[in-house]
Amino acid sequence: MISSAQEIVRVSKGLDVAHSHGVSGSTVSAPRVLMVVSAAQLVIGLDSTVMNITLPAVQADLGFSDELRHWVITAYALAFGSLLLIGARIGDRIGTRKALLLGATGFALASLTSGLAPTFEVLVGARTVQGASAALVAPAVLAALTAVFPAGRERARAFGIYGAVSVTGTALGLFLGGPLTQYLTWRSTLLVLVAFAVPVVAGTAWAIPPGDRNPSRELTVAGAASVTLGLFGVVLSLSLFQASQTVWAGVVLTTGVVLLAGFFLSSSRRGGADPLLSPRILASADRAGALIALGLSAAGLFAVFLFTVYFFQDVLSYSPVMTGLAILPFPVVTVASSLLLAPRLTRRLRPSSAVVLSLLLPGAGMALLTGTDSGASYVVGVLPSIVAVAIGTGVIFAVATDLATDGLNDLDRNVGAALVHVVQQVGGATGIAALNAVASLSTGSGDERAGAGSYALVFAATAGIYLLAALLSGIFFRAPFHLPRLAQGTR
Structure with missing residues (x-):
């Protein structure tokens, strides 16, 4: 993790554009x-997973029921996912x-409020504000990056x-949660976010120039309400599915889809107006x-961040420390893939080809993992899968995000x-709901290996998600497998 931060500083200092024109046209330091x-995105990644392992400790301390437990996670996800488009327009x-x-x-x-929360209600309210704040930050940081680096190497x-x-932020959050809770308290998992967020505030005042605002951009009540409630319904329905509230989940999902369909239809008919x-x-x-690739790869990635960790402990009988060490190659290889492989790959292939090919690697890695049992060697039976998933993930998140934001005015x-963040949030939530359902298919049989069998099904389903992503994104890319552009240095 530390080496990745050092790499960010080293690479950023070596950028050919020492200065660039920002969104406001003023000269800024790239x-x-x-x-x-990077700091802001790290904070968002951390918060998406840092509390996943701490929920039992939170529940024991604040004394709420099992039925309410998921709201500590869901409150953040709902606010973040449903308010992203509104956050983007506010940024405009x-x-x-x-x-x-x-x-x-x-x-x-x-x-800070979440970390000091005396009651469940205060915690959920503060988590909602966290999600709403992240919905303002996430589009702004990616828009700033797109503006300062418009093209080239x-x-x-x-x-x-x-x-x-x-x-890295998502992985770091997952693995920090356990040690922080065990050696300090569950509150430290939230208070540590303050330590990460404060430098972002200071850095923004230091590095981001004022300007680029456009107060004439419309923010209609009807458009804002329909897209927010629509996204809210989709994300909430997935949480209800996980809680086995199937009937309500179906009703909420249908309502959300109808609202989103109405929003898109209204946007397409507005002509010269300024739709959201x-x-x-x-x-x-x-x-x-690219958006399809990002959404479905986010769905698949939760199998790595969640089910693989449980698999190590439940099937391979790894201790929490051993589990952390076992998964450590994932963020390390992902960083190397994003920083080193992705730029070189897009100089040899079209970016769309790089995305499709990279989606096949995690699919193959997760398929390999289906044959792993309790007696498997880590180096032979597990590590190749982790490396394959990590290499593909590094390229996907770098190149597909670039493609998804390229050419925007x-x-x-x-x-x-x-x-970009909407499809990842919805994709991740969908992945959790779908893979939890798959995992439950082979449980309760009384067989000692039922647990291993359920993980095998999850890993097979995850491989299928990645293959589906490669197929669908390839269709939208139209002809993804172009000849390598060996004579060209940049796209």
């Missing part, structure tokens, strides 16, 4: 912006710098760093393919960045 963007109206300052400050205060390097930090999500953003086949930059 390495400074990259450092702030007040400017990237103000959006970052407001979002990061709100996140720091909400994290520097853009590929910058998005390699962004992809590496995204995955312009149809021109999704008119690019490359952008659509000033009006669409924030909402295009928000879409």
Whole structure:
């Protein structure tokens, strides 16, 4: 983890564009912006997983029921996922710098409140504010990165760093949660977020120039309500499915889909007006393919971050420390893949080809893991799968995020960045719900190996998700397997 931070500094200092024009047209330091963007994305990644392992300790301390436990996680996910497009439009109206300052400050205060929460209700309320603040930060940081690095090798390097930090933050949150809870308290998992968020506030004031605001951008009540409630319904329904509330989940999901369909239909008919999500953003086949790849790979990635950890402990009988060591190659290889492999790969192949090929690697890695049993050697039976998934993930998150935001004009930059996070949030939530359902198919049989069998099913289903992502994104890319462009240094 420390080496990845050092690599960010080293690569950012070596960027050919020492200075670039920001969204407001003023001269800004590209390495400074990259450092702030990376720090902010690290915070968002951390918060998405840092509390996953701490829930039993939180419940024991605050004394709430099992039925309410999931709301500690769900409250954040609902606010974050449903408010992203609104956060993007607010960023348009007040400017990237103000959006970052407001979002990061709100996140720091909400994290402090969460860490000191005396009751379940206060904790859930503060977690909701955390999610809403993250919905303001996430589109702004990616929009700032897109503006400062519009094209060329520097853009590929910058998005390699962004992809590496995204995955590293998520992995770091998952593995920090247990030790912090065990050796300190569950509250430390939230208070540590304050220590990460405060430098983002200071860095924003230091590196991001004022300006680039456009207060004339519309934020209609009808559009805001329909897309927010629609996304809220989709994310909530997935949480209800996990809680086995199937009937209510179906009702909420249907309502959410209808609201989103109405939102998209209304946006496409507004003509010269200023819709919250312009149809021109999704008119690019490359952008659509990249968003599909990001959404489905996020769904698959939860098998690595959640079920693989449980598999190590339940089937391979690893201790928590051994589990952390066993999964450690994943973030290390992912960082190397994002920073080193992704830029080189896109100089040899079209970015769309790189994405499709990289989706096949995690699929193969998870398929290999299905044959692992309790007597398997780590080096032979587990490590190759981890490395394969990590290599593919590093390229996907770097290159697909680049593709999804490439070519956006000033009006669409924030909402295009928000879409990247929307598909990842919905994809991740869908992955958890679907893979939990798969895991339950082979449990309760009374066989000692029922647990191993359920994990094998989960890993097979995850391989299928990655293969489906390769197929669907390839269709949207139209002809993904182009001849290598060996004579060209950049795309």
